[in-house]
Amino acid sequence: MTASNQMASKPGDASRDTPRNQRADTLTDMMTGAPLGIICGSGTIPYAVADALMRRGQPVVLFPLRGWADAVAVKAYPHHWIALGQFGRFCRLAEAQRCRDLVLVGGLIRPSIMQLRLDWGTLMQLPQIIRSFRGGDDHLLSGVGRIFENAGFQVIGAHEVAPEITAPIGALGRLRPNAAFEEDISHGFALLAATSAFDVGQAAVISGHRVLAIEAAEGTDAMLDRITTMREAGRITLAAGVGVLVKAPKRRQDRRFDLPSIGPDTVARAARAGLAGIAVVARATIVAEPQRVVEIADRAGLFVVGRPDPEAPV
Amino acid sequence: MTASNQMASKPGDASRDTPRNQRADTLTDMMTGAPLGIICGSGTIPYAVADALMRRGQPVVLFPLRGWADAVAVKAYPHHWIALGQFGRFCRLAEAQRCRDLVLVGGLIRPSIMQLRLDWGTLMQLPQIIRSFRGGDDHLLSGVGRIFENAGFQVIGAHEVAPEITAPIGALGRLRPNAAFEEDISHGFALLAATSAFDVGQAAVISGHRVLAIEAAEGTDAMLDRITTMREAGRITLAAGVGVLVKAPKRRQDRRFDLPSIGPDTVARAARAGLAGIAVVARATIVAEPQRVVEIADRAGLFVVGRPDPEAPV
Numbered sequence: 001m002t003a004s005n006q007m008a009s010k011p012g013d014a015s016r017d018t019p020r021n022q023r024a025d026t027l028t029d030m031m032t033g034a035p036l037g038i039i040c041g042s043g044t045i046p047y048a049v050a051d052a053l054m055r056r057g058q059p060v061v062l063f064p065l066r067g068w069a070d071a072v073a074v075k076a077y078p079h080h081w082i083a084l085g086q087f088g089r090f091c092r093l094a095e096a097q098r099c100r101d102l103v104l105v106g107g108l109i110r111p112s113i114m115q116l117r118l119d120w121g122t123l124m125q126l127p128q129i130i131r132s133f134r135g136g137d138d139h140l141l142s143g144v145g146r147i148f149e150n151a152g153f154q155v156i157g158a159h160e161v162a163p164e165i166t167a168p169i170g171a172l173g174r175l176r177p178n179a180a181f182e183e184d185i186s187h188g189f190a191l192l193a194a195t196s197a198f199d200v201g202q203a204a205v206i207s208g209h210r211v212l213a214i215e216a217a218e219g220t221d222a223m224l225d226r227i228t229t230m231r232e233a234g235r236i237t238l239a240a241g242v243g244v245l246v247k248a249p250k251r252r253q254d255r256r257f258d259l260p261s262i263g264p265d266t267v268a269r270a271a272r273a274g275l276a277g278i279a280v281v282a283r284a285t286i287v288a289e290p291q292r293v294v295e296i297a298d299r300a301g302l303f304v305v306g307r308p309d310p311e312a313p314v
Numbered sequence: 315m316t317a318s319n320q321m322a323s324k325p326g327d328a329s330r331d332t333p334r335n336q337r338a339d340t341l342t343d344m345m346t347g348a349p350l351g352i353i354c355g356s357g358t359i360p361y362a363v364a365d366a367l368m369r370r371g372q373p374v375v376l377f378p379l380r381g382w383a384d385a386v387a388v389k390a391y392p393h394h395w396i397a398l399g400q401f402g403r404f405c406r407l408a409e410a411q412r413c414r415d416l417v418l419v420g421g422l423i424r425p426s427i428m429q430l431r432l433d434w435g436t437l438m439q440l441p442q443i444i445r446s447f448r449g450g451d452d453h454l455l456s457g458v459g460r461i462f463e464n465a466g467f468q469v470i471g472a473h474e475v476a477p478e479i480t481a482p483i484g485a486l487g488r489l490r491p492n493a494a495f496e497e498d499i500s501h502g503f504a505l506l507a508a509t510s511a512f513d514v515g516q517a518a519v520i521s522g523h524r525v526l527a528i529e530a531a532e533g534t535d536a537m538l539d540r541i542t543t544m545r546e547a548g549r550i551t552l553a554a555g556v557g558v559l560v561k562a563p564k565r566r567q568d569r570r571f572d573l574p575s576i577g578p579d580t581v582a583r584a585a586r587a588g589l590a591g592i593a594v595v596a597r598a599t600i601v602a603e604p605q606r607v608v609e610i611a612d613r614a615g616l617f618v619v620g621r622p623d624p625e626a627p628v
Contacts, residue, residue, distance in 0.1 A: 191512045198505045200525035211514035214528040217550050218540055226532055226540075236531050 034098040035061040035078070036161070037153075039090075040069040041106025045158070045165065045261060045288050047073050049105055052162035061097050063090060068106065091151055102148055104257070105158040145257050157256035159286065167262075167306035169282040173294040175303035177277055181244050183209065185279040185307065188246030193310075196250040202260045205275065207243035212236060220247065220266060227273035240274040241301065249284045251311065262304075263288030264296050271300035282306030348412040349375040349392070350475070351467075353404075354383040355420025359472070359479065359575060359602050361387050363419055366476035375411050377404060382420065405465055416462055418571070419472040459571050471570035473600065481576075481620035483596040487608040489617035491591055495558050497523065499593040499621065502560030507624075510564040516574045519589065521557035526550060534561065534580060541587035554588040555615065563598045565625065576618075577602030578610050585614035596620030 036053060040046035040062050046069065050060045062079035064071075069081075080093045094100075145155050159166050177185060184206040191204050191211060203215040205227055212230070215223045224245065230236045247260040262280060270278055278297075280287075285306065287293055297304045350367060354360035354376050360383065364374045376393035378385075383395075394407045408414075459469050473480045491499060498520040505518055505525060517529040519541055526544070529537045538559065544550045561574040576594060584592055592611075594601075599620065601607055611618045 187512070191509070191514070194508045194511065195505070195528070197508065198501070198525055200505070200528070204530075210531070211512055212531040214509070214514065214530050216518075216528050217524070217526040218544060219549070222540075226536075230532060235533070 033059065034100065035059040037094055037097070037099040037102045038062050039082075039102060039104045040064040040074065041104075042068045042070070043107045043261075043288060044070075044073070044263070045286055046106045047077070048165050048288065049103055049158050049162045050077055052164055058161075061094075061099055063093070065106075087147065087151075094153070100152070101154045101156060103156060103158050103161060104145070104148075145254070155256055157259065159255065159259055159284065163283065165286050165288075166259075166283050167280045167285045167287050167304075169306050169308055172287070172290065172304040172306070173297040173302075175277065175297070175301065177244070177279070177303050177305060180208070181276050181303070184244040185246055185305075187211075188244060188279070189248055189281075189307070189310075192246065192248040193251060196248075196253075199250065202250065202258075203245065203247045205243055205245050205273070207238055212243060220245075220260075220262075221269055224266070224269040224273045224275075227275070228269075231274060238274065241276050243273070243275040245270050245275055245278045247278070247280045247285060249281060255284060259284060259286055261286035261288060262293065264292040267293055267296045267300065267302060267304065271296070271302055275302065277303030277305065279305050279307055281309050283312070284309050347373065348414065349373040351408055351411070351413040351416045352376045353396075353416060353418045354378040354388065355418075356382045356384070357421045357575075357602060358384070358387065358577065359600055360420045361391070362479050362602065363417055363472045363476045364391055366478055372475075375413055377407070379420075401461065401465075408467070414466070415468045415470060417470060417472050417475060418459070418462075459568070469570055471573065473569065473573055473598065477597065479600050479602075480573075480597050481594045481599045481601050481618075483620050483622055486601070486604065486618040486620070487611040487616075489591065489611070489615065491558070491593070491617050491619060494522070495590055495617070498558040499560055499619075501525075502558060502593070503562055503595075503621070503624075506560065506562040507565055510562075510567070513564065516564065516572075517559065517561045519557055519559050519587075521552055526557060534559075534574075534576075535583055538580070538583040538587045538589075541589070542583075545588060552588065555590050557587070557589040559584050559589055559592045561592070561594045561599060563595060569598060573598060573600055575600035575602060576607065578606040581607055581610045581614070581616060581618065585610070585616055589616065591617030591619065593619050593621055595623050597626070598623050 036058055038046055038050055038060055046062065046064075050062060053060050060077060062069075062074055062077045063082050064074045064079055066081050066083045082090050082093070094102075148155050187209055188204050188206040188211075191206070191214070192202065195214065196202075200216050203220045203223060205212040205223065213223045213226055218226075227236070227243070231238070245266075247262065249255055249259055260280065262278060262285065267278065283306075293304060296302075350372055352360055352364055352374055360376065360378075364376060367374050374391060376383075376388055376391045377396050378388045378393055380395050380397045396404050396407070408416075462469050501523055502518050502520040502525075505520070505528070506516065509528065510516075514530050517534045517537060519526040519537065527537045527540055532540075541550070541557070545552070559580075561576065563569055563573055574594065576592060576599065581592065597620075607618060610616075
């Protein structure tokens with residue numbers, strides 16, 4: 001699983017996803033001038049979030065996770081490296097910066113408990129950490145989120161502090177799905193709705209009403225590569241340019257912790273797999289490097305569309 | 315997908331799955347001495363079915379599918395090679411043998427329509443064949459089954475003519491699942507029940523309530539190998555000897571056409587993937603080479619259990 005865990009801090013319009021954060025008494029960091037903390041996993045999205053915030057004059061401080069975050073990209077921002085499990089060190093660093101609001105964003109492969117380098121702050125939380133390792137990603141990430149909240153931090157979704165990093169409703173590039181692909185998209189979203197109760201399945205590939213692949217722990221990239229492999233092996237024999245990658249957030253999940261994301265590499269892999277396009281849930285899917293996404297999709301002849309969120313308030 | 319399509323012909327106690335075959339006027343082939351036809355895909359199961367029938371004095375005639383059936387194994391039985399799509403030729407051969415009852419059994423990868431070598435008999439059925447290529451395996455296989463029935467054949471499940479080839483209730487080998495694995499088994503069966511409405515998902519791997527993999531078009535073998543790969547890549551970091559492979563037939567499907575199956579290779583792959591065991595639905599899962607299944611499972615320390623069928627009549 002790619003735990004593209006999104007959590008973020010946000011002052012003003014916050015929190016339809018996070019009612020417990022609706023505190024009238026806190027127009028927090030943005031008003032006080034304190035930096036917003038971004039705990040960075042892998043990929044480019046943490047820096048897109050940081051840039052969006054800085055464009056609005058919101059200072060940030062990055063906490064790149066050793067082994068996951070991009071050591072070059074992080075240099076452009078105020079930052080302190082931390083290791084997974086160093087919760088005590090993180091708390092001291094954040095306090096020194098007067099940082100109370102947090103976004104957790106970027107790829108994060110589930111670590112083995114044994115691989116964590118535990119300090120005293122973490123050890124104090126150990127029973128809760130161990131509990132959060134049972135069950136799927138959502139369980140793990142919201143467990144981690146609770147640890148931050150118990151320590152007095154406010155955790156907010158990246159999509160809330162930086163809505164411009166999410167997919168809009170409609171086509172991102174030049175192409176639009178035809179009626180047959182629209183059917184596959186609907187079929188795929190219905191499948192993901194059925195599997196999301198099991199804390200699994202943020203993505204699937206559908207072609208002509210047939211489910212070619214469902215994502216579990218392997219992640220979207222490996223699932224797309226499986227389509228390529230099955231085509232090459234003759235296991236699936238479809239014309240190129242059919243089949244749709246569908247991604248959706250799990251139902252009723254805390255979206256601060258695990259929004260799906262796509263990026264240029266997703267489109268390139270979907271093209272290699274011979275798919276017709278990609279459909280995501282608008283405003284609930286992060287698009288990394290949207291301009292490159294559009295360039296690659298247009299060149300390869302794929303559509304990329306955002307569909308209205310079935311869980312959005314009317 | 316492995317279209318381990320099971321269909322079979324059966325006279326006496328036939329057909330709780332196949333009410334339309336409950337014809338009081340036909341105590342068919344077994345009484346008439348006419349051979350029962352077995353259309354053979356890949357693997358060893360077609361020959362286990364043939365052996366079970368012959369042990370009871372029921373003559374058989376095999377119709378091995380060129381490109382799928384085992385050319386050596388088939389020599390031990392009366393047989394006529396056929397190619398997928400040669401429906402006209404098949405009808406003539408079956409008629410010459412007075413064969414009316416059919417079992418369709420063995421692995422069968424979905425062919426591209428273009429790869430089929432079509433004859434006139436097939437061409438006459440073409441619109442129906444094309445329709446059956448939309449949707450999942452169940453759709454494809456029941457579509458093919460209908461073509462046989464429209465031509466006057468009676469198609470019966472392999473599990474009905476040869477119940478001894480299916481998993482019993484309880485442990486097949488020495489080991490039994492502990493309470494934690496029982497939880498994973500229940501979680502897995504619930505997941506497969508949710509996905510089966512989408513004509514997908516006869517198998518999944520669960521560990522500690524987490525869904526590690528769901529099978530779609532890639533088949534069980536490739537799904538198990540994915541667990542091995544994810545372990546090696548550190549994408550999942552679990553102790554060896556945890557995780558359960560769960561297989562179940564799709565709900566409300568016509569079981570003459572697509573029962574799940576396991577065999578020695580399934581157990582060997584599950585062992586390589588570091589799993590604790592395998593759970594299947596008793597009487598609704600074919601076990602190829604059961605003695606070797608038990609040997610390999612016992613040696614590798616895996617359990618293999620059959621659970622009562624939630625869809626069985628009370």
